[in-house]
Amino acid sequence: MIYIDIIILTLLAVTAVTVARIRDLWAAVMFTGIYSFLGASWMLLLDAPDVAFTEAAVGAGISTVLLLVTLALTSKTEKTSVSVPIVPLLVVIGTGAALIYGTLDMPHFGDPDAPVHTHPNPGFVERSQPDMHGLPNVVTAVLASYRGYDTLGETAVIFTAGIGVLLILRREKTSTEADDSTTEGTS
Amino acid sequence: MNSFPIVRIVSKILIPYILLFGLYVQFHGDFGPGGGFQAGVILASALILYGLVFGIPAAKAVAPPWIVEKFIALGVLVYAGTGVATMLLGGNFLDYDVLEHHFLTEITVGGQTLHMLPSGQHLGIFLVEVGVGITVTAVMLMIFYCFAGRETSSE
Numbered sequence: 001m002i003y004i005d006i007i008i009l010t011l012l013a014v015t016a017v018t019v020a021r022i023r024d025l026w027a028a029v030m031f032t033g034i035y036s037f038l039g040a041s042w043m044l045l046l047d048a049p050d051v052a053f054t055e056a057a058v059g060a061g062i063s064t065v066l067l068l069v070t071l072a073l074t075s076k077t078e079k080t081s082v083s084v085p086i087v088p089l090l091v092v093i094g095t096g097a098a099l100i101y102g103t104l105d106m107p108h109f110g111d112p113d114a115p116v117h118t119h120p121n122p123g124f125v126e127r128s129q130p131d132m133h134g135l136p137n138v139v140t141a142v143l144a145s146y147r148g149y150d151t152l153g154e155t156a157v158i159f160t161a162g163i164g165v166l167l168i169l170r171r172e173k174t175s176t177e178a179d180d181s182t183t184e185g186t187s
Numbered sequence: 188m189n190s191f192p193i194v195r196i197v198s199k200i201l202i203p204y205i206l207l208f209g210l211y212v213q214f215h216g217d218f219g220p221g222g223g224f225q226a227g228v229i230l231a232s233a234l235i236l237y238g239l240v241f242g243i244p245a246a247k248a249v250a251p252p253w254i255v256e257k258f259i260a261l262g263v264l265v266y267a268g269t270g271v272a273t274m275l276l277g278g279n280f281l282d283y284d285v286l287e288h289h290f291l292t293e294i295t296v297g298g299q300t301l302h303m304l305p306s307g308q309h310l311g312i313f314l315v316e317v318g319v320g321i322t323v324t325a326v327m328l329m330i331f332y333c334f335a336g337r338e339t340s341s342e
Contacts, residue, residue: 049220053212057228062327065235069334132217132308140217144312148281152266155319159263162326166256169333 005045012038023078029067036060050139198240205233213320223316227323235331243335252332255325262322269314283311
């Protein structure tokens with residue numbers, strides 16, 4: 001079981017370095033898709049299938065397509081910079097060292113006494129079955145019912161983001177596109 | 188990409204199942220992993236795949252932009268409307284317990300209890316997840332239309 005963890009984390013690191021080093025942007029976009037799939041697999045190993053779902057669908061699916069469409073509008077190769085980036089390197093090393101130092105204070109992986117398992121309220125797990133009349137998915141119960149306000153806010157954020165993209169990118173004349181046919185199957 | 192037969196045929200075979208899987212994730216989200224956000228992205232990705240393979244005009248014929256635009260707001264309205272409905276029924280905002288209806292909730296057939304209509308909490312979660320799904324699908328699709336609809340500078 002530990003081997004698959006090591007394999008996936010190693011592949012994640014290799015993919016990340018590859019994305020940073022590769023100059024062919026088309027290949028880099030493909031590698032970000034691979035990175036997302038590996039991230040989704042890693043989330044699944046951590047027993048977080050909801051997050052894995054989102055990562056696979058958004059990271060590997062939608063954002064890869066959007067990046068590819070963007071490449072079609074711009075250029076497929078990255079300009080090589082001539083200067084040696086010393087200051088960014090120092091910033092990255094400093095930030096990385098601070099982050100690794102920060103992990104020293106964190107509880108061990110899977111520690112039942114970790115704050116995340118004791119602090120918010122384990123009662124959510126215990127109460128959700130009677131509260132929700134037997135809905136088995138505690139994640140959905142917390143997201144949509146106990147924390148309904150937050151999810152409404154998140155939906156409003158997505159709404160706002162969509163409106164923002166529309167306002168910036170949409171062309172003015174959409175005369176030929178008012179093509180009335182069957183409605184889409186969204187709901 | 189319409190000229191590649193393998194891509195075209197495989198997409199044609201896959202798209203119905205992607206849509207079906209999206210609906211499953213949407214409406215089974217309270218029992219298994221998933222929910223409105225994931226389902227919305229999956230549904231949008233099916234339509235985006237259709238647009239990539241068969242061209243943006245074909246995708247716009249299936250999901251016209253002027254309808255998708257309305258759906259962006261409709262999802263938030265469904266979500267917030269559920270909250271307003273619970274307030275009108277006498278509860279707090281998004282307090283799904285007041286949606287409890289005691290109407291065909293369960294019937295007994297041959298000694299087995301079957302759940303017909305969902306309980307209040309279930310109904311509330313169902314409604315807000317539908318709202319999230321509608322908004323996410325529409326936003327993802329609209330962003331794709333905006334990006335892909337622009338003039339390409341180079342091929």
